[in-house]
Amino acid sequence: MSDTLERLMNCVELGKINKLSAFPPSLKGQDGADELSKLALDEGINPQVILNQALIPGMSKIGEKFSQGKAFVPEMLISAKAMTAAMKHLKPFFATGEIKRNGVFVIGTVFGDLHDIGKNIVAMTIEGAGWEVIDLGVDVKPEKFIETIEKYPNCVVGLSALLTTTMANMEVIVKEIKNKYPDKVILVGGAPLSQDYCNKIGASFYSRDPQGAVEYLKKVAA
Amino acid sequence: MTIEKFSFKYSELNIGRNALILAMGYSQESLPPMINEEIDEVLESGNELCNIEGGYRITDSVNWDKSIFSILLDNVAFDIHKVIFQQIKKSNSVAIFACTAGKKITDISKEIMKDGDLLKGYVYDLFGSIVVESAMDLIQDSLQKEMVALGLKITNRFSPGYCGWEVAEQKKLFSLLPEHFCGIELTDSCLMQPTKSVSGIIGIGESVKYNRYTCNICDAPNCLYRNLKYQ
Numbered sequence: 001m002s003d004t005l006e007r008l009m010n011c012v013e014l015g016k017i018n019k020l021s022a023f024p025p026s027l028k029g030q031d032g033a034d035e036l037s038k039l040a041l042d043e044g045i046n047p048q049v050i051l052n053q054a055l056i057p058g059m060s061k062i063g064e065k066f067s068q069g070k071a072f073v074p075e076m077l078i079s080a081k082a083m084t085a086a087m088k089h090l091k092p093f094f095a096t097g098e099i100k101r102n103g104v105f106v107i108g109t110v111f112g113d114l115h116d117i118g119k120n121i122v123a124m125t126i127e128g129a130g131w132e133v134i135d136l137g138v139d140v141k142p143e144k145f146i147e148t149i150e151k152y153p154n155c156v157v158g159l160s161a162l163l164t165t166t167m168a169n170m171e172v173i174v175k176e177i178k179n180k181y182p183d184k185v186i187l188v189g190g191a192p193l194s195q196d197y198c199n200k201i202g203a204s205f206y207s208r209d210p211q212g213a214v215e216y217l218k219k220v221a222a
Numbered sequence: 223m224t225i226e227k228f229s230f231k232y233s234e235l236n237i238g239r240n241a242l243i244l245a246m247g248y249s250q251e252s253l254p255p256m257i258n259e260e261i262d263e264v265l266e267s268g269n270e271l272c273n274i275e276g277g278y279r280i281t282d283s284v285n286w287d288k289s290i291f292s293i294l295l296d297n298v299a300f301d302i303h304k305v306i307f308q309q310i311k312k313s314n315s316v317a318i319f320a321c322t323a324g325k326k327i328t329d330i331s332k333e334i335m336k337d338g339d340l341l342k343g344y345v346y347d348l349f350g351s352i353v354v355e356s357a358m359d360l361i362q363d364s365l366q367k368e369m370v371a372l373g374l375k376i377t378n379r380f381s382p383g384y385c386g387w388e389v390a391e392q393k394k395l396f397s398l399l400p401e402h403f404c405g406i407e408l409t410d411s412c413l414m415q416p417t418k419s420v421s422g423i424i425g426i427g428e429s430v431k432y433n434r435y436t437c438n439i440c441d442a443p444n445c446l447y448r449n450l451k452y453q
Contacts, residue, residue, distance in 0.1 A: 023255055024255075075258050114417065
């Protein structure tokens with residue numbers, strides 16, 4: 001791997017956004033994800049390689065640390081900021097098709113529930129894993145999911161809920177989606193959920209943290 | 223119906239940096255420096271962000287159904303499940319409480335996140351949670367002092383959504399409080415609005431006890447406050 005890609009991967013993992021950002025102190029004054037992604041393109045590195053070999057592994061590393069309890073939510077969010085700074089330079093290549101995403105992931109907090117922090121963290125982690133994320137927001141009704149699936153027929157769906165009461169609405173959404181799209185892959189997550197509940201409502205996969213969802217999606221995309 | 227109501231200024235809560243740092247999962251030493259700025263900013267603007275109100279109502283109409291771990295308050299039955307039942311069963315009366323940090327903190331947090339600054343939005347959201355819990359601590363302290371003067375003790379506070387007590391029972395809980403109590407409303411899914419609000423019950427009696435550490439009896443592994451006060 002080129003030195004630029006390696007440094008870019010570290011910047012994403014450690015949350016070094018640009019040269020001006022003081023964080024992390026060990027990289028103070030050095031180029032960040034913003035400058036290094038531009039440099040990588042200037043060096044003629046293929047944009048898909050930048051995404052696959054630097055940005056995705058950088059997010060994956062912080063995601064693994066989070067799963068292991070070695071990093072916390074703020075570090076995930078700082079890494080996402082660095083990733084976004086790098087992605088800004090790659091955006092035109094998505095439009096031209098020079099970079100291909102792993103797939104489309106449609107996510108929303110189920111109807112009745114207005115909590116969005118967990119959902120946002122999962123969305124940004126999955127985006128960082130190379131997926132196009134369609135975030136439907138909070139309080140999302142089954143019809144909205146169905147409508148979006150019609151638009152993106154090959155998408156994977158993610159449902160989030162924070163309360164035991166709204167968790168029950170997940171079952172309604174899963175049922176309605178499966179009625180129309182029996183093979184649709186649906187991931188579920190949220191504080192009150194469990195594997196048992198996932199099995200009970202017929203969802204495809206339950207993950208207790210964002211990285212678990214990323215690992216599962218890798219298998220789906222393969 | 224006797225209601226005790228409270229309103230606080232944020233400055234009365236004495237929320238320090240440490241509360242936020244611990245709630246994020248860090249220690250003072252392990253906190254990434256970048257987060258310091260966000261913490262400073264939210265702590266400095268606390269007074270403008272919060273509209274803190276809370277209170278409780280005490281009822282002596284308390285009955286029990288041991289066979290199903292249920293408590294009847296003013297003849298309204300609550301399925302509080304075994305864990306809470308065991309903690310509260312010696313109560314002679316019960317305080318039904320609610321408290322809120324107000325709407326503004328949630329609105330601002332959501333606005334910041336919508337603008338793309340997830341980190342700052344997260345810090346503001348967490349701050350709202352800490353404000354409402356800290357305010358409820360003060361209300362609980364006040365209740366305790368009042369009861370001690372009468373020769374009584376109080377239990378910990380217990381809320382729907384924890385230890386098997388269904389969130390849906392929040393509707394019944396609020397039916398025992400005046401309408402629009404502290405400006406809190408429930409959505410159809412029993413979500414409190416403003417979001418940064420808490421509600422629940424506290425047992426009162428001669429032989430009840432307050433446990434300093436209760437995370438070991440609770441089954442919410444993802445709770446923000448799990449083990450926090452013990453650290």
